Amino acid sequence: MNVDQLLTNFLSPPILFFLLGMVATLVRSDLELPAPLPKILSLYLLLAIGFRGGVELAHSGLTAQVAATLGVAVLAAVAVPVYTYFILRLRLDPANAAAIAATYGSISAVTFITATAFLDATRVAYSGHMVAAMALMESPAIVVGVVFARLAAKRAAAAAAGEVEPIDWGHIGRDAFLNGSVFLLVGSLLVGAATGNRVGSAALAPFTDQMFTGVLALFLLDMGIIAARRLGDLRRAGIFLGAFAILVPLLNAALGLLAARLLGLGHGDALLFVILCASASYIAVPAAMRLAVPEANPSLYVTMALALTFPFNILVGIPLYEAAVLAFIGP
Amino acid sequence: MNVDQLLTNFLSPPILFFLLGMVATLVRSDLELPAPLPKILSLYLLLAIGFRGGVELAHSGLTAQVAATLGVAVLAAVAVPVYTYFILRLRLDPANAAAIAATYGSISAVTFITATAFLDATRVAYSGHMVAAMALMESPAIVVGVVFARLAAKRAAAAAAGEVEPIDWGHIGRDAFLNGSVFLLVGSLLVGAATGNRVGSAALAPFTDQMFTGVLALFLLDMGIIAARRLGDLRRAGIFLGAFAILVPLLNAALGLLAARLLGLGHGDALLFVILCASASYIAVPAAMRLAVPEANPSLYVTMALALTFPFNILVGIPLYEAAVLAFIGP
Amino acid sequence: MNVDQLLTNFLSPPILFFLLGMVATLVRSDLELPAPLPKILSLYLLLAIGFRGGVELAHSGLTAQVAATLGVAVLAAVAVPVYTYFILRLRLDPANAAAIAATYGSISAVTFITATAFLDATRVAYSGHMVAAMALMESPAIVVGVVFARLAAKRAAAAAAGEVEPIDWGHIGRDAFLNGSVFLLVGSLLVGAATGNRVGSAALAPFTDQMFTGVLALFLLDMGIIAARRLGDLRRAGIFLGAFAILVPLLNAALGLLAARLLGLGHGDALLFVILCASASYIAVPAAMRLAVPEANPSLYVTMALALTFPFNILVGIPLYEAAVLAFIGP
Amino acid sequence: MQPLKKVEIILIAPELPKLQRLVEKLGLNYTVFHHATGKGDRGVRADDDLTGVFTNICMLTACREDQVPALAEAVRPLLKKTGGLCLVSDVLSLTH
Amino acid sequence: MQPLKKVEIILIAPELPKLQRLVEKLGLNYTVFHHATGKGDRGVRADDDLTGVFTNICMLTACREDQVPALAEAVRPLLKKTGGLCLVSDVLSLTH
């Protein structure tokens, strides 16, 4: 990866505000974004990225390649938590293995959004259906994770001849496919797709487009603050999970790059697909796991995704994957 | 009403986000806008609509027709709660009758704003003093409602030979004319009118104009969520109040249309005047009634306005009234 | 000061919204901006003014005059709390004297920002490093104030032969230089300076520039509300502190004007330097004093800065100082 | 440790100013918790009503036993009018 | 003044709907305090996790002594599953 890409990424306001947030925590400044501002900012980002993606989708329309991309996206979202689960079981109990597998099988919308900002800054085109791909990749891992956890619990209960509470699939499905962030993303995508070709949608543009980078910067400031707060918990995670939080994203990125190549994705779409595979969820999945798999320890799965994988992806990952895409797929 | 009007209204992002919010609640997604975001959004909308109306008022100035319009607006705001009170007394106790009458005598700023967005989308002009009309129509119904409730309470107390706490007019007046939403709307209108012809005001435009549709969409998303939440309470309201929540707005719209015709209002202003008459308050009035008429049941008057009248007006009402205006007043 | 300047300042939306807020409280309207909105707005203003100043700094670069200005700024920020402390000791105990001295030695970012809005409206140029000057002037007074308070406490304890808790310099330094508002202002300045000459920074402009006046207006609305709420406490402050809250800013303004002349600052920069000297802190300093000097009474130092000095500066001060700058330094 | 009575008053939010005035008239210190939701005889009080007047506040005041009756009398009419709750219990207060 | 039991239930926020359903089934009135943070055997619950599901709520319900056992039984499984606290104490309720 050449120096200029690194700089373009590093010297972009959003990234610098992320670092600023980390510094704030490390020097023990009392800077913080008062709740519920972070929640509000993430709602805005989901609405805006969804709506913009939908509008572009309305312009481009659904092609065979689009369908193929979406299919592969779902496939990846199911495959990743399965293979990672078995890796994790080498060291962890089923509950924690399942929760972490789900975390890395799902995606991080903000990582994706930061990558789109990088592409915008480097004037590289990407298509709206990648947002649809992101939406489709958020939920499957949750279901996979919960299933693994429950099956293990069943076996344990059977062994102990105790009884286990029956699986409430309706609840799990709701957590997976209807949780606030997934629903808002998909809904905004549909609204954008439905109105994209009509005059009305233009009226939303100043809100969804012009504010976008600014809100992202503000949100990353907060992400930096809370990511740094969790650095302390990393010790508890240990060397195995620490390595996992860096190596598995790299591996998933490689697999994603391969898939992108086979799908014949262009430069921008390829990078976004790679970042989706490499990213880990710290919103939708933890929210679901907290209730569906209460035995799992949040300070493991949230910390890994937030304090290691997220910073790694936006600071090192984006330019690294960009270089790989250029080398492997071309501009 | 021709299909295209319906579509222009339906396929506008704000309306679709409203429907999205309703769906979110109906499918039991946990999507919600964290408090105090909805309050913040409504403060913004009142400030923006007030300021923009004031600026336009500064440009157009006060004419005889403007004065006449404002006079008729106040008249309507006094007449409606009076006649509806007696209709409601057929079935309800004085307290609830008074609260509901006040609700329908007053107006809904967001319904008005949604109508302006519709006019913007269909490129129909309207004038700034309609915002002044809206401001004037918000309070009178509150006073009328409280007076009816207190007089009834007095009679009841006299009959029971018990004593009734004296009416605190100062408090009622403050609730009616100085409650936060009315005050901000009027104040912003005055600020806009005072600065409209000076360079300074332009600096506010990006904030008050460009963000407007986006914020409206976000607010309607929340309105959809909370409106759907109250659908369950409708059963309690019963068939009489259910019919009231649809028919009275239609009747008021018809009266409003007549008045608009007599006032010689143009297309845009006529539609806005009609929507003001047809709309019911779910912010200013409930806030006032809750304290001034505590015996009245909020799950009646809030639910009717929020779960029936508001959705009816923005989904069906706007295109319907538009068609009526076109037929009865012309483009 | 000629009438037109007064009008340009008075008839600007931000100022009128400030007055609107004061009126809201005085007529006992229940209008208020729900927490944490005011905190959010001030975070935005600090981020935006910092970033914009940094971008301009990146364009202009550091000159000898810039360095000189910053040096004098720090000097002023140290000198003012020292001399005011001894004035205040004539009537007050050390703790309150120290807290008030710190309040007037530091600056008010919002007063500064309102002045920049005034300059923008009157099309007068000013330079980005004035934001750096503001950042440098925020903290020193806090240290000075705490030192005075602690030395006095030491003497008292020695006299009473009691023991006094040792000064926690790390904590004081953090409160002074790393408190949220200072940190965000400086950080945003650095981010702006680092990215100002790169394409990426432009993406932030709509957020930091176009929303700016609107957010300022909204924030001043809240400032008006809470300033008026504290008018009642003024009685407790008494005539001495009342006079102090007006005369000391005027004196500091005069000294600032002299310094600006000696530094050879231009029209815009001179006005900003004067307003910095004249303004008093009601955020960073109170936050620090509350913990470092708990014996001091907040309803004195916060009330003076918020209910007297701030309104005086933005309503009368800005046009007054502007006239003085024009007379003493020229256009 | 000084024995006191802890009085907790749950009231609808917009009545808080009135409650504060009358508690201050009795010379009592107090703490207020905001944005509480709840359900009572008069129905649900949620936080999603745009008006902000439908949430509850909870005022906690620790006072001497002999101050309770006056407080109770002062609060009762408020509870009568818009509903709510007033609980009294025994506590020990750490003297500092 | 009527003697009642005050029951305080601290639970993780997203379980609130379930808790409300089961308290309402017992016909009890209640007040809920939101956005509480804390530390327990299962670690810290802060308010900075973007998901909003890691904060606690505290439900306060004043009920008759004979209603407590049923409430306790109903709450126990929730506490078992996601942790929390349930405290019972004596109070006098101001009758209005």
Added chain:
Amino acid sequence: MQPLKKVEIILIAPELPKLQRLVEKLGLNYTVFHHATGKGDRGVRADDDLTGVFTNICMLTACREDQVPALAEAVRPLLKKTGGLCLVSDVLSLTH
């Protein structure tokens, strides 16, 4: 049901980290309620001061009787410095 002491500590918000450190040193679990306003000997604490440092927090901790003295000693200096309140009462804790 296990008999415990309920300790409620009201303190100015920015002192919370210090309070948490010292309660955790005693190995106690706790719950914190935020953004409480109030009035005490040192004046009013409202939520409208832009700094956010003038509101109160209330920490609730249920502990064994023998843990109370140490807690009281640890808290007293904080109360002395910036004011506040510390109340102790008897509760039964639902064992789960």
